[in-house]
Amino acid sequence: MLDRLVRRSERTGFRPSRLKQVLTISENLAPGLREYCREVWGAPIVDTYSTREAGYLALQCPDAEHYHLQSETVLVEILNSVGEACAPGEIGRVIVTALHNLAMPLLRYDVGDYAEAGEPCPCGRGLPVIRCILGRRQNMLRLPSGGERWPLLSSGDIGKLVALAPIRQYQFAQTHRDRIEVRLRVGRPLTDDEARVIVDWAHAKFGGAFRIELTFPAELSRTASGKFEDFISLL
Structure with missing residues (x-):
């Protein structure tokens, strides 16, 4: 939807003059959309990764375009095909254990997504990093x-x-x-x-x-x- 809005804005010449940033959620962020939004609207995109079952899993770092896992409220594991933790740069399944759902605990729940593990972030926050979210396995x-x-x-x-x-x-x-x-x-x-x-x-x-x-x-x-x-x- 953001892509459509920005493209229409470019065609009509309309620019939201007081826009500071654009928050995206739900769908995978399309490649090139960050640059396109910054070029046409002059505003950066701040993306969020969440699921209905476990809430917010990762938020974009304020200093970079990768994501910090929200380890205070949810344990997220990125596992390879043999069930081992992925090294930075490797792609694996997203496995979630929610730490705040006491009514119906989810223990090592496979949400069906794949993501790429990232290097530690120099921002100082100390939270684990995923570089990008790739989507669902059925779309391989x-x-x-x-x-x-x-x-x-x-x-x-x-x-x-x-x-x-x-x-x-x-x-x-x-x-x-x-x-x-x-x-x-x-x-x-x-x-x-x-x-x-x-x-x-x-x-x-x-x-x-x-x-x-x-x-x-x-x-x-x-x-x-x-x-x-x-x-x-x-x-």
């Missing part, structure tokens, strides 16, 4: 060979895709084990060269074994709760 990329991995759309190269054509919004859907649908909302019809470059980008991102199909729906799908996901798996 299933490979034709039988394995699976994160599509990693939060990495910096997604900005290259948006720069290739007048793309207003994008979504990737894995419809078959060997097929990915690139759903785009665009400002105008793409040229053949632009479409070809986007397909090449998708092959480089996901792998040459996938068949890439471009579609141009009027609206992009959301979850039942209203959240938007940039990558969805229909397998």
Whole structure:
């Protein structure tokens, strides 16, 4: 929703003159949105990571863009595939033990999210760090060979895709084990060269074994709760 607001603001020329910061919650923060919001509105984004079951899990550090786990109220573990704590830079499951829910305790509850563990923060707060939240396991990329991995759309190269054509919004859907649908909302019809470059980008991102199909729906799908996901798996 913030992305839509900022884009409309840029088109209309409206600028919220007294805005100091933008608080985001619920969905994963799209790559490039921090810079875009700062450029158009002149305000930084402050993101929050929370769940319905355990409340606030992590708050963005005031001095950086990573997140401090709220260890005073919740124990959060980032565990790898064999159940060991992830080292900084590793991606693992988010396991939560809420310390404030006495009516229905949740002990080592798997919330279904994956996150990347971070280095200790020099800000002096001393709370554990996660660098970014990647999303739910069901949205992992299933490979034709039988394995699976994160599509990693939060990495910096997604900005290259948006720069290739007048793309207003994008979504990737894995419809078959060997097929990915690139759903785009665009400002105008793409040229053949632009479409070809986007397909090449998708092959480089996901792998040459996938068949890439471009579609141009009027609206992009959301979850039942209203959240938007940039990558969805229909397998």
